[in-house]
Amino acid sequence: GSGSGRPRMETQSEFFFCSGAATEVLKVGSSQLSGEEVLLLLIPGNPGVVGFYESFLLTLHGMLGRPVWAVSHAGHCAPPDSMDLVEDGAAAARRDVFGLDGQIQHKLAFIRDRVPRGTRLVLVGHSIGCYMILEMMRRSPELEVLKAVLLFPTIERMAQSPQGKVMTPVLCQLRYLAYLPLFLLSLLPQLNSMYLGGQEMRMVQERDNVTIQKNLDRLIFYYGATDHWCPVSYFQDMRRDFPHGDIRLCERGVRHAFVLDAGQEVAQMVAAWIGGSLTA
Template identity: 30%
Template sequence: MKNIFKVINSIQTHLITWGDPFDCSGQDVIICVTGNPGVTDFYIEFGTALHENTGLPVCVIGHAGHEEVPDKKSNMLQGQENLFNLEGQIEHKLDFIYNYVDKRSNMHLIGHSIGSWMILEALQKHSNLINRISSINLLFPTIQHMAETKNGIFLNNFIRNFHTIALLVFTLAYMLPNYIKSLLIKIYLKFNSLPLHYEERIQKYCNPRVGEKVLFLAYDEMDKVTSLNNYIIEKIKHMTNIIYSNHDGWVPVKYMEDLKCYQPYLQMKVVNIDHAFVLKSAEIIAEMVSDYIKLKLNK
């Protein structure tokens, strides 16, 4: 596993790789686009299991601005809003694919939450890429009517209306002495039965410069993620697997109904796993995804 930084769509970006997806002699490559927040470290167990299960090079890419990076300009929202909204994040992923991924390789795309929507929109904008796609896995995908979901209503009606207070909370948390911050995070992890080594990952998220861009993207999601993109789903249904949760505040199971017309070409299943699967169920989901990837590899 390697942690590397690349300038993608003008923003320095943290990537995590297993194997070498940038120069692998044309071997198939797995690319995972994270949810929001796009803190790549939370996907370490998931990426590791994918690599071990498939033997393929893997790259986890988060979202521009969702991790503080050495390049100071890349951390600034003001004056660069177009690089951090949904459209900017789609261009971010396209720039990565076109300019970094081995051009000889076919790709297995994985999108988690809003990462699923970004994949669909990227393929709509550049449909020629479909010829390089071997499989697509959409995990707990926020691809329709986000603002109408339980969590979307809370974000729009509460967090968005008290945006200044939300940013203040990020700032105050960031300013706490490290030992107090560490203690509070450990209590949270203990209470939620999560591993203590997640502390460093949560510390990254508590940065107010990260938090403002996480919220900036989330509000854009509420406004832009509306109707299902039936046009592109029709084109990729034969290579797509979708996993839903039976208790997801972002993606109600009823949203599956709009996709059933694409079966049996489109594969779907419901699991008893949280939307933020990377926290407790990364290996389980990785096994399901790996099975689908290997199925497509053998065809």
């Protein structure tokens, strides 16, 4: 920062194409990185709209003093009028950029294109963002990840969860979205969110124990006590399978969609958990 006293905190929003799809990044703290520092990068849930996370990001930055960025999911933001949701419809359709695998590739492309090499990352995931982070660590082990904090992690058996049982029939009806002309999809971020949701139900089945074990010392899991996407039994299974892992159960009654009313509270907890890892 510059000047004396505490700088007035605000978020900066930037829009650009990444993997050929409109992407928003919300930044707090330095928007330009030198490549030597630590960056906290949030991978959101679904819908992957970064504006929801504003108070969470501001609080994290206020407590840790590090740059904090959140990257939207491809096509989940509402870009400025001058910008389409996709650069090239045919290419986006071929790559299925709005699907689960496409969204993971999109995050890796974002880091490759927009984060200077040598930046050390603290990844913070919410819901399906946690699944994406484990996949990112599996596919790109060269990423310099100091810690990954997985909040309300939907990393297994989504369709079997209480919420999944309600949503799966609805979302799987939406498979026909795949056959809509892409220009229709690209008009509506909400459709992209539902399309991703349908893929989540089909694809998030078995937990990736190999990746978890390999990175266990870098992972923190935080489960909700009343989370209909991850019942407490999923937390208990994790504790049983990874007795040495840092796997926590919420005791504060925070709900799965924590950003709606507990963004600051959860940010304060996250800051307390990871503060020690950032002093290096």
